[in-house]
Amino acid sequence: MTMYAALLRGINVSGHKRVPMAELRTLLTELGHGDVRTHLQSGNAVFSSPSDDADALAAELERAIEKRFGFPVPCLVRDGSYLAAVAGACPFPAAELAGGHLHITYFGQPVDPTRFDRIDPASFLPEEFRLGDRALYLYAPDGLGRSKLAGALSRPSLTGDVVATSRNWNTVRKLVEMTTRTPAAHRGADA
Template sequence: MTMYAALLRGINVGGHRKVPMAELRTLLTGLGHGDVRTHLQSGNAVFSSDSGDENTLAVELERAIEEQFGFAVECLVRDAAYLAAVAGACPFPAAELPPKELHITFFDQPVDAARFAPLDAAAFRPEEFRLGERALYLHAPGGLGGSKLAAALSRPSLNKDLVATSRNWNTVTKLVEMTGGDA
């Protein structure tokens, strides 16, 4: 059995697209997964499965959520080894930064630097970003809420044909811990 994290995009924000975590746990268990737990109310779940295909797991979860709740939710599923590798590859000094300054955006597919080339990254300093494997690391010293770089990075023109969802550093490290990964 492999441990996975499911990252649901855009739920329980502003009272819209509500997915109660207890119901998400029941849904994941009903799909045949074990060791199901959730973290926070923002769409983070961990579970074990003998399936080795993250994309199939994500599609199954998306279908089940739409059937259960009546609306579509994009999901990314990542295994424990991937989460630990992404956390371990952080290009910023995570141990020295307040966790609210560091975020990771997970993508459904590899993304190359050419996608973000139209962005004048120097204009957003001291904020900065780096690309990783199906991930983007964002250092926003003022936090995400007022980050002009985060707003620019989330423009539809830069994210065309991508499923993306972001998590703060505390959530990423908690998901690594919950899945038994080693960062």
């Protein structure tokens, strides 16, 4: 069994695309997954599956969510080893930064790095970004809500039609922990 995290994009924001986490846990269990847990209300779920096809798991979850809730929700599914590798490759001093100042945007597929050549890094300092393995690391010392660089990086001309969803460093660390520790260690810790 492999532990996965499902990262749902754009749910439970200002009352739109409401997906209660209890119902998401039920849905994942009905799809045959085990060790199902959620983290926060922003679309983070962890589950175990014998499948080794994360893209097929994501597509299955997208279909099930649309059928159950009546609206589409883009989903990324990543295994614990990928999440740990991406977190471990962070080019910024994560241990020294506040969790809300560092973010990872996960991409559904690789993004052509030359697209980001259009961004003038000096014009956004002290904010910075770096690309990783289907991921973008963003350091935004004033937070994501005030980040001008985050807005520039999210332009469709840079990412095309690639599904992308961001998580702050606190959530990144928690998802790594939830997908790399044994499921029994979590019982009672998260819903």
